[in-house]
Each structure stands twice: as structure tokens, then as C-alpha cells.
Amino acid sequence: MSSTQRRKDRIIVDDPWDGRALEWATHTPVPEYNFAQVPQVRSLDPLFYEKIHGDGKMKPTEPLGDIHMPNGSFLPFMIALGSFIAGFGLIMKHMDAWINPYFVVVLGLLVMFGSMAVRSWKEDHGYHITKENVEAMEREALADERNR
Amino acid sequence: MSETVDVSRGLPAHPERATLEGKNKFVGFWVFLSGEVTMFATFFGTYLGLRNGTAGGPEAADLFHMPLVFIMTMILLTSSLTSVIAITAMKKNQFKKMKLWMWITFFLGVAFLGFEIYEFVEYVHYGLGFSTSAFASSFYSLVGLHGAHVVFGLGWVLLLLIRYNRAGITLTNAPKFYMFSLYWHFIDVVWVFIFTVVYLMGIGGG
Numbered sequence: 350m351s352s353t354q355r356r357k358d359r360i361i362v363d364d365p366w367d368g369r370a371l372e373w374a375t376h377t378p379v380p381e382y383n384f385a386q387v388p389q390v391r392s393l394d395p396l397f398y399e400k401i402h403g404d405g406k407m408k409p410t411e412p413l414g415d416i417h418m419p420n421g422s423f424l425p426f427m428i429a430l431g432s433f434i435a436g437f438g439l440i441m442k443h444m445d446a447w448i449n450p451y452f453v454v455v456l457g458l459l460v461m462f463g464s465m466a467v468r469s470w471k472e473d474h475g476y477h478i479t480k481e482n483v484e485a486m487e488r489e490a491l492a493d494e495r496n497r
Numbered sequence: 498m499s500e501t502v503d504v505s506r507g508l509p510a511h512p513e514r515a516t517l518e519g520k521n522k523f524v525g526f527w528v529f530l531s532g533e534v535t536m537f538a539t540f541f542g543t544y545l546g547l548r549n550g551t552a553g554g555p556e557a558a559d560l561f562h563m564p565l566v567f568i569m570t571m572i573l574l575t576s577s578l579t580s581v582i583a584i585t586a587m588k589k590n591q592f593k594k595m596k597l598w599m600w601i602t603f604f605l606g607v608a609f610l611g612f613e614i615y616e617f618v619e620y621v622h623y624g625l626g627f628s629t630s631a632f633a634s635s636f637y638s639l640v641g642l643h644g645a646h647v648v649f650g651l652g653w654v655l656l657l658l659i660r661y662n663r664a665g666i667t668l669t670n671a672p673k674f675y676m677f678s679l680y681w682h683f684i685d686v687v688w689v690f691i692f693t694v695v696y697l698m699g700i701g702g703g
Binding site: 462466474 | 517649652653656657660669673
């Protein structure tokens, strides 16, 4: 299948299954900021509630503005990896392995808490998507939906 | 939504929750602490269920030495107080004062940890190894878990103190120091329960 074909077959309907919950209230594919404006939740099934009692769209709780985003980071993965290594070291006690299990435990704990320390040390303030860019991305998503 | 806080006329009165990130940390940290409460509750439950299973080894009343535990309690309670003084200074934008009291908190924590290690070494000399009895295992697990939390807290505050040694109080580091003080209070509260449930009930034979 060619990439153009795949692009054509991509599902871009916002709410293809007539859903009940918030994940169907944003666009498909989901923009990186999820929601341009934080939606007002009035029920445990918020989208369903709006479909019955409102006009079927989530109401915003805030004006459209710049959106603050976190930067991508591999540190959470390193924390999880360290935790896995330490846990594996603890069950290695009965494995009769070539390596001392306590060495594995200490290594895992160092990776885990070391990554946490690095994450704390580096001040990562993320970035902003400007209001203009958000508006442009929203327009594009709506146009996609209409042109389907 | 926006993170713009006007700092041109100095820090806001509550720098730890002036930004959205600070507020989010606040909520997230309380969720974390509630998980910690649950974890400690299971360890307390285990200890209470197993504390009479001494299997011929040393018993609580033979081991626990009240003056030592009392001193440890006083040291940890004082360190909680000094962290409060540090946070009060932080809210008034007195960075040097905050740093001083945080360092005092750190060293009181180190002193507590030293006494705890001494205590464990003594118990091992009395013949209470980790796997001597069900009482021994549950005791070392519960009190050792608390000790591990103290170690983590000391590493945390040391990291913050070194990282922000010359930074002054900012909207970024104020929530971090505040979260540490919350954590430290939590550790202190857990110790109060250990003091009551493990030591007082152990000596009182309740």
C-alpha cells in the first residue's frame, strides 16, 4: 500500500462511533494539544450529556489562547527501566546467576533515582503553541472533517 | 492557562502555587502521598499481625530502649518544625534564611538516620536478624521502609539545596521546596505512628 493510499484510508471522522466520553469530543487524528480549550464536563458521560441536553458539542471553559506543552523526554523511560532492573535483581537471588544480584539491584536503583534527579535538576519549561497556530490547526481539522 | 505571573514587584505571597505547574504539582503530590499512606498501612497491618510471632528469638520488650527512641522522635519532630520555618521564610522571599533552615532540617534528618542505623546494628547484636522471626522481619520491613524514605528525602533536599544554592527563590523552585516540606511532614507523621504502634505498644505490652 502506498503512503498516499494510506493517507486516503486514514479515518478522519471526529466521532465515528457516536461516542459518549471525552476522547470522542476532540478531532481525529488527535491534535498534539488534545483540546484547544479545556472542555466543561457536566456529566460522567460528558459528550453523551451534551448530545442529549446540549447541541452535541463540548462547551469550552476558557478563551482560546496559547497552549503550554511539555517537551518530549526519555527520562520517564529511564526511570521505568531502572525500576525494572532493580525488581529483576531482587528476584535474581534464587537464580544462581553469574552476577551478584545485589549489584543488579543497586544498579537499577541508581538508574531509577539518578534519572529522577536529572529530571529535577534540568529545568525543562516546555514550549507554547501560539494562539494563531492553534486556530490554524483547528481550522485545518474542521476542513478535513468537512471534506471527508 | 497562561503561566504569566507578574514578578516585577517581587514574588507573589504564595510562590509555591502561583503558577499552573505549581498547582498541578500540589494535586499530584497529594495523590502520591495517599498512595504512600496505603503502602505504610499494609506494613503496619503486617507488623500488628506478626509482632507476637517471636519464634523464641528476642521480643520487643527485651530490645526497645526508650531513651534512644525518644531522642530520635524529638530529632525528627524538630526537623519538621525547622522545615516549617524554612517554608515561612520562603513565602517572605528570605532565601538565605530558607537555605539555613533547610540545611538544619537536613542535618537533623542525618542525625535521625544515624541513630536508626545504630539501633538496627544493636538489635542485630542482640540476635535479632532479618529472618530470625516473623516479628523481626515485619519490624525491620516497617521501620526500614520508613528509614528508606528518610534517605530518599535527604537526597532530595540535598539535591535542591545544591541545585538552587545561588538561584534565590523563583516560581520554579518554590514548588519544589514546598513539595519536599510536605514529604518531610508525611515522614514525620509516619514516625509518630511507628513510635506509638511499634515502640510504645512494644514496651507497654499492649
